[in-house]
Amino acid sequence: MLVLGGGYAGMMAAIRAARLTRKTGGKVTLVNASPTFTERLRLHQTAAGQPLAPRSLAESLAGTGVRLEIGRVTALDPARGQVRLADPDGGERVLGYDKLVYALGAVTDTSVPGVDDHAYTYDDHESAVRLSRRLDDLTRGTVVVAGGGLTGVESAAELAETRPHLRVVLVTRGRPGSMMGESARAYLDASLERLGVEVRSGAAVTKVLPDGVELEGGELIHSDATLWTTGIKGLSIATESGLTVDAQGRIVVDSALRSVSHPDVYAVGDAAAITQKFGVMHGTCQGGIPAGLHAAGSLAATLQGKEPAAFRFGYVHQPTSLGRRDAVIQFTHQDDTPRRWYLTGRAAIRYKEVLCASSFPTFKLLKRGLVPVWMFRLTGI
Numbered sequence: 001m002l003v004l005g006g007g008y009a010g011m012m013a014a015i016r017a018a019r020l021t022r023k024t025g026g027k028v029t030l031v032n033a034s035p036t037f038t039e040r041l042r043l044h045q046t047a048a049g050q051p052l053a054p055r056s057l058a059e060s061l062a063g064t065g066v067r068l069e070i071g072r073v074t075a076l077d078p079a080r081g082q083v084r085l086a087d088p089d090g091g092e093r094v095l096g097y098d099k100l101v102y103a104l105g106a107v108t109d110t111s112v113p114g115v116d117d118h119a120y121t122y123d124d125h126e127s128a129v130r131l132s133r134r135l136d137d138l139t140r141g142t143v144v145v146a147g148g149g150l151t152g153v154e155s156a157a158e159l160a161e162t163r164p165h166l167r168v169v170l171v172t173r174g175r176p177g178s179m180m181g182e183s184a185r186a187y188l189d190a191s192l193e194r195l196g197v198e199v200r201s202g203a204a205v206t207k208v209l210p211d212g213v214e215l216e217g218g219e220l221i222h223s224d225a226t227l228w229t230t231g232i233k234g235l236s237i238a239t240e241s242g243l244t245v246d247a248q249g250r251i252v253v254d255s256a257l258r259s260v261s262h263p264d265v266y267a268v269g270d271a272a273a274i275t276q277k278f279g280v281m282h283g284t285c286q287g288g289i290p291a292g293l294h295a296a297g298s299l300a301a302t303l304q305g306k307e308p309a310a311f312r313f314g315y316v317h318q319p320t321s322l323g324r325r326d327a328v329i330q331f332t333h334q335d336d337t338p339r340r341w342y343l344t345g346r347a348a349i350r351y352k353e354v355l356c357a358s359s360f361p362t363f364k365l366l367k368r369g370l371v372p373v374w375m376f377r378l379t380g381i
């Protein structure tokens with residue numbers, strides 16, 4: 001069995017699949033582009049220049065029986081059951097599989113002109129480091145953050161707090177944090193104001209230039225560094241492989257998380273289009289982690305000739321850091337619409353930090369066959 005991508009969803013899938021198939025001789029190999037785990041939840045902290053300890057994938061996988069292969073996946077051939085890898089030393093090789101879990105995450109949607117050439121993104125750890133280095137060079141100037149979703153809000157707040165000498169402008173089509181309830185959003189607005197973030201609501205960027213962004217209507221905002229966070233799409237590897245994908249390039253899966261066109265391929269996390277009662281899930285760790293666990297269960301059931309169970313998921317929260325000294329957590333209904341309750345201030349900071357720090361303890365629990373209780377609540381696995 002091959003698991004592609006050692007992020008939140010792929011690590012869960014690999015560790016659990018190894019455990020569930022150990023007795024029947026299952027062999028699991030995890031492929032990842034880098035030997036360290038990318039803490040995607042903290043990429044805005046990386047962009048702001050905060051040092052984060054690198055986490056070794058090999059260490060997290062020690063004792064699980066999962067074999068780790070470092071290489072960049074460049075192509076997938078589901079008809080032959082093969083994956084092509086580019087090695088870090090420049091070589092190329094092909095790995096075969098009988099079952100595949102595709103968990104390569106997503107990349108920034110760069111369909112707006114100029115984004116590819118002139119904007120910074122969060123496609124990987126190195127992209128966030130590049131932005132941080134650019135900001136180090138600026139003693140004054142403007143950073144434009146495009147996108148008022150939670151990633152854009154967290155980034156604008158973090159950059160404003162750590163780089164108070166820079167002007168930070170958050171440009172968004174709607175309002176920042178528009179998915180939150182009125183009260184949590186009002187808190188978020190006040191916090192951005194306190195941090196000095198200039199918010200341009202109801203504004204769409206139509207072009208990114210080397211030294212600014214152009215808005216619908218022609219207005220130009222000067223920018224010394226533009227961060228693009230408006231949306232994500234699946235990697236072209238999935239589309240080019242012939243797997244059925246949706247309009248965002250995500251692999252369309254059935255209720256057991258198998259590709260609808262190639263049932264030997266399972267897809268999870270940001271890379272998958274997973275339908276629930278409320279519609280297609282959007283990319284979050286919150287959904288990616290239980291999906292990774294569920295795919296491993298589906299796979300193990302299938303290998304034993306059993307019918308895999310349907311994946312059920314409901315959102316619980318929208319956790320949003322507002323720099324290191326503030327946060328707001330909007331609790332949600334299963335379909336991600338806001339409930340009345342939300343947390344702010346110190347309790348919210350603590351809540352968000354526990355979430356961000358929970359991956360490694362969770363990997364450890366999984367090694368021992370323990371699935372954290374909250375995941376039962378989310379998924380019923």
Ligand SMILES: Cc1cc2nc3c(=O)[nH]c(=O)nc-3n(C[C@H](O)[C@H](O)[C@H](O)COP(=O)(O)OP(=O)(O)OC[C@H]3O[C@@H](n4cnc5c(N)ncnc54)[C@H](O)[C@@H]3O)c2cc1C
Nearest residue numbers: 005006007008009033040072073105269270283284285286
């Ligand atoms: C700043 C920020 C804050 C966020 N905050 C939250 C939050 O608070 N809560 C929440 O639920 N979600 C949050 N998210 C979203 C969350 O990070 C993603 O939904 C989650 O990381 C998806 O997990 P994944 O395993 O599908 O993909 P990833 O975590 O992106 O993992 C993909 C893995 O695949 C590897 N990979 C990619 N391409 C290749 C290749 N070609 N070959 C080999 N390996 C490859 C990568 O190196 C990576 O290890 C945040 C995102 C950002 C950017």
